[in-house]
Amino acid sequence: xxxxxxxxxxxxxxxxxxxxxxxxxxxxxxxxxxxxxxxxxxxxxxxxxxxxxxxxxxxxxxxxxxxxxxxxxxxxxxxxxxxxxxxxxxxxxxxxxxxxxxxxxxxxxxxxxxxxxxxxxxxxxxxxxxxxxxxxxxxxxxxxxxxxxxxxxxxxxxxxxxxxxxxxxxxxxxxxxxxxxxxxxxxxxxxxx
Amino acid sequence: xxxxxxxxxxxxxxxxxxxxxxxxxxxxxxxxxxxxxxxxxxxxxxxxxxxxxxxxxxxxxxxxxxxxxxxxxxxxxxxxxxxxxxxxxxxxxxxxxxxxxxxxxxxxxxxxxxxxxxxxxxxxxxxxxxxxxxxxxxxxxxxxxxxxxxxxxxxxxxxxxxxxxxxxxxxxxxxxxxxxxxxxxxxxxxxxxxxxxxxxxxxxxxxxxxxxxxxxxxxxxxxxxxxx
Numbered sequence: 001x002x003x004x005x006x007x008x009x010x011x012x013x014x015x016x017x018x019x020x021x022x023x024x025x026x027x028x029x030x031x032x033x034x035x036x037x038x039x040x041x042x043x044x045x046x047x048x049x050x051x052x053x054x055x056x057x058x059x060x061x062x063x064x065x066x067x068x069x070x071x072x073x074x075x076x077x078x079x080x081x082x083x084x085x086x087x088x089x090x091x092x093x094x095x096x097x098x099x100x101x102x103x104x105x106x107x108x109x110x111x112x113x114x115x116x117x118x119x120x121x122x123x124x125x126x127x128x129x130x131x132x133x134x135x136x137x138x139x140x141x142x143x144x145x146x147x148x149x150x151x152x153x154x155x156x157x158x159x160x161x162x163x164x165x166x167x168x169x170x171x172x173x174x175x176x177x178x179x180x181x182x183x184x185x186x187x188x189x190x191x192x193x
Numbered sequence: 194x195x196x197x198x199x200x201x202x203x204x205x206x207x208x209x210x211x212x213x214x215x216x217x218x219x220x221x222x223x224x225x226x227x228x229x230x231x232x233x234x235x236x237x238x239x240x241x242x243x244x245x246x247x248x249x250x251x252x253x254x255x256x257x258x259x260x261x262x263x264x265x266x267x268x269x270x271x272x273x274x275x276x277x278x279x280x281x282x283x284x285x286x287x288x289x290x291x292x293x294x295x296x297x298x299x300x301x302x303x304x305x306x307x308x309x310x311x312x313x314x315x316x317x318x319x320x321x322x323x324x325x326x327x328x329x330x331x332x333x334x335x336x337x338x339x340x341x342x343x344x345x346x347x348x349x350x351x352x353x354x355x356x357x358x359x360x361x362x363x364x365x366x367x368x369x370x371x372x373x374x375x376x377x378x379x380x381x382x383x384x385x386x387x388x389x390x391x392x393x394x395x396x397x398x399x400x401x402x403x404x405x406x407x408x409x410x411x412x413x414x415x416x417x418x419x420x421x
Binding site for chain 1: 221222223224225226227228229268269272273276277279280283284299302303305306307308311384387388389390391392393395396397399400403404407
């Protein structure tokens with residue numbers, strides 16, 4: 001039990017996908033202008049990361065490793081992720097049309113979110129067991145969602161303040177993100193990486 | 194099109210890629226390797242070159258097959274083309290530049306989900322003949338390399354006081370000459386080579402580019418990030 005808790009804290013907070021590993025920065029800068037869209041993106045990405053990581057783990061173990069096809073990993077994983085995104089889109093459309101309306105345009109973009117491919121590659125390279133891998137993927141994506149929502153909150157405030165003209169827009173957002181990353185470094189004492 | 198028009202178009206492509214429409218500082222695309230692989234100028238340079246090779250090759254291929262690729266399936270096809278090129282670069286670097294390969298690690302396969310190659314394929318290569326597309330991919334990639342090397346250089350000088358450290362180890366012995374120490378060893382600000390430094394230096398360099406563009410009398414874009 002303690003091992004599982006350590007995996008989750010380490011993946012979500014200490015080695016945060018966005019602020020420590022630098023994955024998924026395009027969506028981090030692109031869709032965090034409002035809290036509700038950031039939360040929606042976080043939710044959809046959490047689902048896709050968890051599903052596709054489980055699938056990628058199985059593909060790596062039973063297909064690529066079993067038949068010595070390791071060099072095809074990049075191509076296979078991106079195909080698995082594209083299918084997982086398609087699957088997520090169909091599921092959400094069936095189960096909750098309202099959520100689908102809300103996330104509609106963001107769903108296809110998740111395929112090129114490097115957090116998805118990055119987490120899958122990390123857990124394969126870490127040679128984790130299936131349970132650990134699933135927990136790692138889930139916790140990583142929770143950390144992703146958390147930072148997305150926090151940063152969206154910061155940017156909503158940022159839109160209201162006067163910043164020097166040359167810093168307006170992306171530069172000030174980067175600097176604020178740097179401060180947020182400093183704050184998250186405070187977690188580094190909690191669990192070993 | 195006449196020759197003069199052609200060369201005019203080519204010089205626009207080169208200038209756009211290297212500076213005016215720089216992938217990192219103007220379009221804010223490809224941010225993940227930009228932050229993660231710029232702890233030193235050498236790493237940034239290596240990462241940039243790997244991306245440039247992938248971009249040039251995939252832009253050329255997409256432009257060659259642009260009439261065969263139907264609009265409905267174009268994105269999966271682009272991703273597959275980029276993924277194949279990345280696999281080739283991955284295997285080649287593993288064989289011939291093993292030290293650099295070990296440093297860049299995860300971020301070589303992640304070129305697949307870098308937004309910059311895909312954005313150029315969609316915006317440029319899909320509509321242009323093969324030679325301009327090759328040129329665009331190459332120079333957008335080189336602009337990316339310049340940006341990564343610049344960010345890496347600033348972070349390395351402020352963070353550890355060196356410039357191009359380990360270049361001979363990672364890129365080959367002939368690069369020994371560019372290794373240098375700028376500041377004494379104990380003067381580095383560690384924060385700059387840790388994650389927060391990546392965000393802060395990138396933000397400041399975007400401002401530097403705006404200042405330079407203003408000085409040159411160019412229009413600067415003040416709009417927010419439109420990256421996806």
